[in-house]
Amino acid sequence: MKKMAVRTAVASAVIAPAMVFGADTATAVPTLGVGAAGEVTVSVPAGESWTCFGFDSAFNFKTGAFGVGKGTLSGFAKGNATVFCFGNAAPFFFTGSVMVT
Numbered sequence: 001m002k003k004m005a006v007r008t009a010v011a012s013a014v015i016a017p018a019m020v021f022g023a024d025t026a027t028a029v030p031t032l033g034v035g036a037a038g039e040v041t042v043s044v045p046a047g048e049s050w051t052c053f054g055f056d057s058a059f060n061f062k063t064g065a066f067g068v069g070k071g072t073l074s075g076f077a078k079g080n081a082t083v084f085c086f087g088n089a090a091p092f093f094f095t096g097s098v099m100v101t
Contacts, residue, residue: 029094030066030085039074040081040098042066054083056100076100 030050033041042052044066053063058077073083078100085094 029087029091032083032096032098034098034101035072035074037101038076038078039072040076040083040100042071042073042083042085044068044071048087048089050085050087050094052083052085054081056081 028045028048030045030048030052031043033043035041040054042050042064044050046068049065049067051063051065052071052073053061054073054076055061056076057079060076062073062075064071064073073081080097081100082097083095086092087094
């Protein structure tokens with residue numbers, strides 16, 4: 001039970017600031033793609049910024065903050081990677097999954 005409380009507190013600490021400081025509506029969510037070996041690309045639409053974190057099946061955990069354009073999360077093992085992004089405008093949250101080469 002204690003683990004669940006800690007996980008809930010961490011998730012709240014990450015999500016709440018993004019929702020409080022958001023003042024507008026996002027025009028689109030980021031798009032995910034595959035970069036070089038072990039990389040996931042995050043393409044951010046004009047006028048927005050997103051903070052993303054991802055993990056793969058080997059439990060490699062990577063984070064990054066991205067402005068307009070294409071950013072990269074690197075260091076993933078080959079296979080599936082799941083990425084969660086938090087924005088400063090509604091919808092505030094985006095998640096996606098890509099196959100890493």
